[in-house]
Amino acid sequence: MASSTSEQRNPLVPVEYTKGVNGLDKVILRGLRGVSAEMYLYGAHVTSWKNEHKQELLFVSNKAIFKPPKPIRGGISICFPQFDTLGYVGAHGYARNRVWSVDPNPPPLPMTSPTNSYVDLLLKPSEEDLKIWPHSYEFRLRISLGPGGELLLTSRVRNIDSKPFSFTFAYHTYFSVSDVSEVRVEGLETLDYLDNTKNRERFTEQGDAITFEGEVDKVYLSTPSKIAILDHERKRTYVIRKDGLLDAVVWNPWDKKAKALADFGDNEYKHMLCVEAAAIERPITLKPCEEWTGRQEISTVPSSYCSGQLDPQKVLMGN
Known part of the structure; x- marks a missing residue:
């Protein structure tokens, strides 16, 4: 899925606008020590996140279709204004099927921000x-x-309509893992x-961690702000921190x-696992002019293996 302009990339440029698969507009971010991320304006879809060792941390299917109106399978997509299939907007909403623009008037970065590798999409x-969802935002x-x-x-959603509206939301994130049957959440x-x-029957999680032996499609409710995905084989732990999103979806x-x-x-x-920061059970309601x-x-942090379990102590108990 390499970009057609990959040979011309300048590693010193923190933000590059280029073309990706099938000529779709793409943005490349470059951070410190060779870390990088890539996203398409189609769907505001993140398709790559690599660490300083150039290891890919997100999963994108080899069969992903980079052709509108089909959403891209993998990476991180935006589920808005609806996550579920229960309403009239359709499964996971339509934001992931639209071409976003680069925001011409982005909010300023904090004066103390240590990075200039970012992009604002609108x-x-x-x-x-x-006609599908009659609300202005x-x-x-x-x-x-x-x-x-x-x-x-x-994500910042502002109601610019004359009446309130409600929506559900998720960051549909596919993590790359060595073997999902060896992973713990x-x-x-x-x-x-x-x-x-x-x-959608309601249950209470009984185990001391979530492990995988078959299909999983669960919406966890009132979740903490930090979740860990522990990958024994790669001795890697993904840490998800979230704000404003009470729920978490786990899917394979x-x-x-x-x-x-x-x-x-x-x-x-x-080789994939979705763990998604979300707002599903209680929709978000915005009055006019609210945001x-x-x-x-x-x-990611390195993780050790001890007594048959990855030690999550410094992950979930740390700052």
């Missing part, structure tokens, strides 16, 4: 969008690389969840559903 509803998305290589996404134990494989299609997806390899489910902010920061 989405406003078209006339066709208003401005959606501003800032994607940036932090000084430690972390990837930050900050910690920070969601003892919480209630809605099981989408069982008609497993073998049968993977084979039913045209834009997903039959065995690719083994909501939702933030996700993802980072």
Whole structure:
């Protein structure tokens, strides 16, 4: 999925505007020590996040279709104004199927910000969008690389309509993992969840961590601000920090559903896991002129292996 202009990239430029697959507009961010991220204006979709060792941290399917109106399979997509399939907007909303623009008037960075590797994207509803979801808004998305290589996404949705509206939301994030059957998710134990494989029936998580032996499609409710994904084989822990997003989705299609997806390899489910910061159970309601902010920061730390379990102590108990 390399860009057609990959040979001309300048590693000294923190933000580069270029062309990607099928000539789609793409933005490349470069941070300290060789960390990088890439996103497409189509869907404001993050398709790559690499650490200082040039290792890819996000999963994008080898069968992903980079051709509108099909959403890109993998990376990080924006689910807005609806996450579920229950309403009339459609599964995961339409923001991931629209071409966003570069925001000409972005909010200023804090004076203390240590990075200039960021881009601000903007989405406003078209006339066709208003027929699908009849509400006027401005959606501003800032994607940036932090000084430690972390990837930050900050969404701001402002109601510019004359009446209130409500929406649900998620950062649909696909993490690259060595083998999903060897991965643990910690920070969601003892919480209630809605099981989408069982008609959204409500259960309480019983294990001391979430492990994977088959299809998982759960919406965890009232979740903490920090969640960890522990990958034993790679001795890597992903840390998800979130603000303004009470829920968390955990998803892996497993073998049968993977084979039913045209834009997903039959065995690719083994090497991906979605853990998504979200607002689903209680929709966000904005009055006219009100603004909501939702933030996700993802980072990685080395993790040790001890007594059959990865030690998450410094991840979930740290700052």
